[in-house]
Amino acid sequence: MELKQSNWPEYILRIGVCGTFLGHGIFALQHKTAWLAFLTFWGISPENGLFLMTVIGIVDVIIALVTLFRPVKALLIYAAIWAFLTALMRPIAGGYLLDFVERFSNVAAPLALYLLLLQKNKK
Numbered sequence: 249m250e251l252k253q254s255n256w257p258e259y260i261l262r263i264g265v266c267g268t269f270l271g272h273g274i275f276a277l278q279h280k281t282a283w284l285a286f287l288t289f290w291g292i293s294p295e296n297g298l299f300l301m302t303v304i305g306i307v308d309v310i311i312a313l314v315t316l317f318r319p320v321k322a323l324l325i326y327a328a329i330w331a332f333l334t335a336l337m338r339p340i341a342g343g344y345l346l347d348f349v350e351r352f353s354n355v356a357a358p359l360a361l362y363l364l365l366l367q368k369n370k371k
Contacts, residue, residue, distance in 0.1 A: 258368070261361035265327060266316040268354050272334075273308030276301045286334075289341040315358070321365055327358035 276283065279301050287297035311327050314320055335351035338344070 258361065258364055261357055261364065262316050262319060264353075264357040265319075265324070265361055266312040268331070268357065269308045269312035269315070269327065273305045273312060276305030276308060278305075286337050286341050315361070319361060319365060321362055324358045324362035324365070328355050328362065331355045331358065 279298050283301060284294060284297050287300060288294060292300065311323055314323055315327070331351070331354040335348045335354060338347035338351075
């Protein structure tokens, strides 16, 4: 992978998406207590919630690494939708609307990278 200056926005977005999903994936694998409450809010038992958090963590780490080394457009769309839904879950579960707004960069980075790659492929 040659680091051309013209590709810097792509590399910055790759690193941003990777950082977001790697961090969230590791937190999920550690069974972050506050996140379990989001799952139980939807009627998921704590035991099933912990299992689901493990699955989510693994998926997030995979997305992080794939995006860093060889982004896949379909995964970037999934990442943007997943980030949107998990951010939206906060105010729906009783948190503040600002909790959603604050996390919008988690949606914007994979979406921007997707659009950048789409434009790059048209050239």
